[in-house]
Amino acid sequence: MAAFRTILAVSAVLLAAAEANLRAPANTKVPTEAWLTTPELIEFWGYPGETHTVVTEDGYVVDVHRILGRRGQVDKPRRRKTPVLIAHGYGASSECMVLRDNNTLAFMLANEDFDVWLGNTRGNFYGRRHSHLSSADQRFWDFSWHENGVFDMRATIDYMLATTGEASVAVLGHSMGATSLFALLAEMPEYNAKVRAAFLLGPAVYFHSVRGTFNEVRKRAPWSERTLSLIRLENFMTRAPYPRLCFSNLGGGMTINPNCIRVFTDAQGPFFNTNHNTYLPILLRHWPAGTSVGQLAHFMQLIVKGDGFKKFDHGPERNRVLYGTASPPPYNLTNVRSPCFFYYCDNDYQANPKDVRRLAADVPGTAGLFRTPARAFNHLDIMYEEAAGELVYKRLLRDIAKYRN
Secondary structure, X not given: OHHHHHHHHHHHHHHOOOEOOOOOOOOOOOOHHHHOOHHHHHHHOOOOEEEEEEEOOOOEEEEEEEEOOOOOOOOOOOOOOOEEEEEXXXXXXXXXXXXXXXXXXXXHHHHOOOEEEEOOOOOOOOOOEEOOOOOOOHHHHOOOHHHHHHHHHHHHHHHHHHHHOOOOEEEEEEOHHHHHHHHHHHHOHHHHHHEEEEEEEOOOXXXXXXXXXHHHHHHHOOXXXXXHHOOOHHHHOOOOOHHHHOEOOOOOOOOEOHHHHHHHHXXXXXXXXXXXXXXXXXXXXXXXXXXXHHHHHHHHHHHHHOOOOEOOOOOHHHHXXXXXOOOOOEXXXXXXXXXXEEEEOOOOOOOOHHHHHHHHHHOOOEEEEEEOOOOOOXXXXXXXXXXXXXXXXXXXXXXXXXXXX
């Protein structure tokens, strides 16, 4: 049974990159917000918004979404506001940042007069275009979170600065959003000047002390990297909606299959509210939003080896061409000098507290380290749980207020 649960959990992690582009069927009893796009969600909750299009240096075309003001505000603000980029986690999109109107970090920041930008990455719902590649082309999907940082996030930051006239932005990263930011700042340290401060929720960077599914992957599935590399990138991770595994009734159901809850618990840690979780049934109709095998493979390399924050391992021959060494080199985290605030929880199976504290010790820019005061709180809760408003975000708002215009 334990072996079966491990296989099931690993399969769920693989399928978590499948497309969940679902739309409301007739006579649905599921709340409206389960079926809306990011612009529709921002408007639905009563906020003014805009969509902007960013083109990366390597040709990817990505939409980002901006919340222009407080709830109910109809005119554009006349005074300068501090721009904040919220970078989503693995398999997510900007939709996941605005699924609720209360105790949601994006809207809390907007109501505090921050200029909120919701980022996206190549491969998700809002990043399926390219200057000369079709999303049906395997080459389109040849990327990991390294490219999400050094291309997508970099282009988004530059676009925000050009649009607002500001010299720097604040960045909030959940999970892979933090991974990508550290890849950018380590590789291109000049961007520290453009990031006035970073606020990192469950940063997925070090994996020495992972628990649950990811520890089982390390012990039982060292083959995972090679297996992933054999899968055709464009045909596996963007098909077959994952929510179909979790709901018996996609249109009218809000009850999640207990086996699905078990899979998430094994991978993410114990939920703050397991029996009456209000965000997961909505989230699973927006997530996963699409990604590449490369993102997952890069994470798997770090998890299986557990020996630091390293670049993608292409194999000895290709590594020698790209890096000059047979093994992939580590990212130089001593280059990360922007003020960094870390927020973690005791039962996060991915961003283990030991790994987050070690990361904070290794980053010269560390300015704060905050432990969530709830024992049962996991990797998803810290971004999506309503209770995070009181347990985490109020502290984060105090921290970010030091860096506003």
